[in-house]
Amino acid sequence: MELSGQRVVVTGGAGLIGSHLARTLAPDNDVVVVDDLSNGDPASVPEGATFVEGDLTDASVVADVVTGDVDLVCHLAAADKYVDTDHPRAQFEANTAITYGILERMAEVGVDNLAFTSSCTVYGDAGEPTPEDYGPLEPISGYGATKLAEESVCSVYAHSHDVTVWTFRFANIVGPRFGAGVVPDFVEKLRENPETLTVLGDGRQEKSYMHVTECVDAMCHVVEHADADLNVYNLGTHETTSVTRIADIVSEEMGLDPDYAYTGGDRGWTGDVPRVFLPIDKLAALGWEPELTSDESVRRATRELLALD
Incomplete structure (x- = not known):
């Protein structure tokens, strides 16, 4: 179409x-x-x-x-x-x-x-x-x-x-908007408390961003x-990013070095999936490939959120 x-x-x-x-x-x-x-x-x-x-x-x-x-x-x-x-x-x-x-x-x-x-x-x-x-x-x-x-x-x-x-x-999906999602959640938490960041689960959850x-x-x-x-x-993207890695990226972009306080367990909330492996071979075969990795997507979204002030 x-x-x-x-x-x-x-x-x-x-x-x-x-x-x-x-x-x-x-x-x-x-x-x-x-x-x-x-x-x-x-x-x-x-x-x-x-x-x-x-x-x-x-x-x-x-x-x-x-x-x-x-x-x-x-x-x-x-x-x-x-x-x-x-x-x-x-x-x-x-x-x-x-x-x-x-x-x-x-x-x-x-x-x-x-x-x-x-x-x-x-x-x-x-x-x-x-x-x-x-x-x-x-x-x-x-x-x-x-x-x-x-x-x-x-x-x-x-x-x-x-x-x-x-x-x-x-x-x-991440981008320049506050609301639900791990990236804006971390930004808001670190603004409230730059010393300690509470991370839901064990931080090992891995997904594509x-x-x-x-x-x-x-x-x-x-x-x-x-x-x-x-x-x-x-x-999605071809690779995954862990929640702890997202915490690292957000902290780096904010110029902070907080301690992480994990709530424990391999799920951040009821119904959370610890690891998602989302192949995009079918999308690639149709002629479309992402230019950004998961880490790069998270970093770009973090910078956009910080620029909203």
Whole structure:
């Protein structure tokens, strides 16, 4: 699909990834951003995009933004994955209702292209590399469960309702925005106490970290070049970074040398996966490779966060 001259709806378009995606698309497309601002910042919506503040669990809001002249829906809106991880019912119900409602509306008005942001959490605690055809998928967090359920609904509409779907299973995405996530968490903790940094778990958790600009670039590349009914792609870097290494990078960038206080155990919170190995061979075969390593992505995001003052 050519990403030029299209009418595009970006849900969650005031968030970290959504706002960068909207900014990338806005110069060459008619972009509508819809966000309830529970996790978004209206100042992040780019000039040239139409902004609609609304709750996508409300069918009338979905009907207002998903109209017959829309060419592509980029669905990034989701309940915060870090909120009350021990009681995920509200998160699960909201996310699945939103995704189902959007797809149902798309079928009603004849919109047949959806880019959906999933997560590597659908793989669960695999303990081994997880290419896109890895199975069985056994998520261990409420967030992973809701993303897998949403993927299932997308699959139904791809195979039975003539909707072309691009599903992205993200690594950890970092960038210039405070909020949930290990990098802003460490920056804020060290500003409060430069001497000691509390690290959840044992610090050995290893995952791929991808800068938001490269994430958005990869998404656009896949939408433009992958043309199956259902296209599933891992998005990340070729290597992993440990939580302790992230603490080192953040401390270095802040000019600090704190002691680390580990909370213990190999999981930072309920449903945390100690090690995620996210191959991106399929993405590379489509012609896209990241320029930044995980460490470089973390360092760049840290510098951007520090520059916000």
